[in-house]
Amino acid sequence: MIDFSFTENQLAVRDMAREVASKLIIPSIAEFDRSQKLNPELLPAMAEANLLGFCIPEAYGGLGMDYISLGLASEEMEYGDTSARVILSVHVGLFSLPVLTFANEEQKQKYLTPAAKGEKISTFGLTEPAAGSDVVGLQTTAVKDGDNYILNGEKMWISLADVADQFLIFAWTDLEKKKNRDHSGISCFIVERGFEGISTGSIHGKLGVRAGNTGFISMQDVKVPKENLVHKEGSGFKIAMFCLDQGRYTVAAGSCGLIKACRDACVKYSKERKTFGSFIEEHQLVKQMIANMEAGYEYSTYLWLKAGWLKNQSLRSTKATSLAKWIACKEAEAAAANAVQVHGAYGFSDEYPVERFYRNSKGASIYEGTREIHTLMQADYVLGHREDKQLELDLPKVDQ
Numbered sequence: 541m542i543d544f545s546f547t548e549n550q551l552a553v554r555d556m557a558r559e560v561a562s563k564l565i566i567p568s569i570a571e572f573d574r575s576q577k578l579n580p581e582l583l584p585a586m587a588e589a590n591l592l593g594f595c596i597p598e599a600y601g602g603l604g605m606d607y608i609s610l611g612l613a614s615e616e617m618e619y620g621d622t623s624a625r626v627i628l629s630v631h632v633g634l635f636s637l638p639v640l641t642f643a644n645e646e647q648k649q650k651y652l653t654p655a656a657k658g659e660k661i662s663t664f665g666l667t668e669p670a671a672g673s674d675v676v677g678l679q680t681t682a683v684k685d686g687d688n689y690i691l692n693g694e695k696m697w698i699s700l701a702d703v704a705d706q707f708l709i710f711a712w713t714d715l716e717k718k719k720n721r722d723h724s725g726i727s728c729f730i731v732e733r734g735f736e737g738i739s740t741g742s743i744h745g746k747l748g749v750r751a752g753n754t755g756f757i758s759m760q761d762v763k764v765p766k767e768n769l770v771h772k773e774g775s776g777f778k779i780a781m782f783c784l785d786q787g788r789y790t791v792a793a794g795s796c797g798l799i800k801a802c803r804d805a806c807v808k809y810s811k812e813r814k815t816f817g818s819f820i821e822e823h824q825l826v827k828q829m830i831a832n833m834e835a836g837y838e839y840s841t842y843l844w845l846k847a848g849w850l851k852n853q854s855l856r857s858t859k860a861t862s863l864a865k866w867i868a869c870k871e872a873e874a875a876a877a878n879a880v881q882v883h884g885a886y887g888f889s890d891e892y893p894v895e896r897f898y899r900n901s902k903g904a905s906i907y908e909g910t911r912e913i914h915t916l917m918q919a920d921y922v923l924g925h926r927e928d929k930q931l932e933l934d935l936p937k938v939d940q
């Protein structure tokens with residue numbers, strides 16, 4: 541049975557995200573984008589609207605909503621601005637859902653509950669100055685010392701680095717395996733901002749996502765209690781891949797919000813601008829650009845819905861999520877480039893929002909697996925070099 545309808549609860553989450561986007565993000569986004577600052581009211585407003593924990597079970601301070609709700613909220617937030625959807629991606633997709641899946645009860649009470657309630661902002665630190673796509677190239681180490689691990693290393697390009705209270709950090713615990721690039725030597729830790737030896741900073745001068753915080757985390761002899769090891773030594777790579785499965789899903793659905801924002805801006809402008817005696821909406825080549833945006837939006841939506849459906853059944857969805865992310869980002873980039881085109885010279889200035897859409901659209905083909913990495917993944921599935929096996933661990937059970 542195929543059912544394309546949404547439940548009342550799913551629509552309620554969508555409407556809540558839509559309200560935050562329309563009342564808080566859209567009216568002031570040009571100003572925050574220009575000043576390259578995160579709106580200080582955004583995180584409190586998202587927390588107030590339960591947007592930081594709605595798909596976490598009630599037992600841990602959330603609302604127990606499902607993955608389709610997460611997709612709908614991601615789309616609405618990115619309709620407002622990509623930087624707002626990035627908050628959902630890192631706080632919920634890359635931190636809370638993996639902690640729900642892999643952490644023990646004590647860790648969930650200590651770190652997941654405040655995250656779901658929006659009391660502690662959370663993020664994910666995998667990338668390093670010399671290792672992005674090549675995860676096994678990371679250099680951070682975690683050396684056991686009595687009841688602690690001592691962490692040393694540098695994480696780079698981390699969303700909310702300068703804002704978050706707690707970080708999911710990936711580091712080598714087996715230095716022999718590090719030498720052999722054997723990913724079963726990587727482990728995952730929950731690290732608190734307050735631990736001695738942690739410092740963070742922001743990156744300025746980014747092409748896009750300027751209204752969001754992106755930065756670095758530096759760790760110098762940081763003493764992390766052994767209780768903060770997530771799952772067990774050596775499962776860090778598996779956890780990181782699970783994190784990306786959830787984060788990529790929010791990027792895919794979010795990109796649909798960006799395509800819709802491009803489409804709506806073009807519909808409006810094409811009814812206002814006249815050339816050769818008629819509104820530009822009458823010109824067939826302009827219609828074609830708008831039609832392509834609509835097509836891109838529709839089929840990208842079906843792809844994330846399929847991935848969300850698999851996730852709701854606790855079925856492995858790596859292939860479906862990767863495909864949804866790859867295609868939606870590609871379509872968002874194309875839609876944003878055409879949105880500038882439809883606006884002519886005005887699209888080239890920040891008088892209209894489409895130049896921001898254009899700049900923001902680029903990042904999603906780089907983070908959470910570059911365009912090339914997803915292309916290779918899809919080819920490898922088809923060629924029989926990869927397959928989605930069920931994870932040995934229980935996946936989160938979500939209420940529909």
Ligand SMILES: Cc1cc2nc3c(=O)[nH]c(=O)nc-3n(C[C@H](O)[C@H](O)[C@H](O)COP(=O)(O)OP(=O)(O)OC[C@H]3O[C@@H](n4cnc5c(N)ncnc54)[C@H](O)[C@@H]3O)c2cc1C
Nearest residue numbers: 664665666667671672673697698699903906907908910912
């Ligand atoms: C705005 C933003 C936010 C981010 N947020 C986070 C975050 O919160 N946490 C986090 O951990 N990281 C984050 N990142 C980092 C991001 O995930 C990495 O940038 C990404 O994984 C790519 O890594 P890289 O930049 O090192 O590029 P590289 O891996 O160095 O790749 C460079 C180029 O080579 C290509 N390439 C690499 N390997 C291959 C291959 N085998 N075959 C073909 N082509 C290849 C790539 O596709 C790319 O075109 C963020 C990045 C940005 C821009």
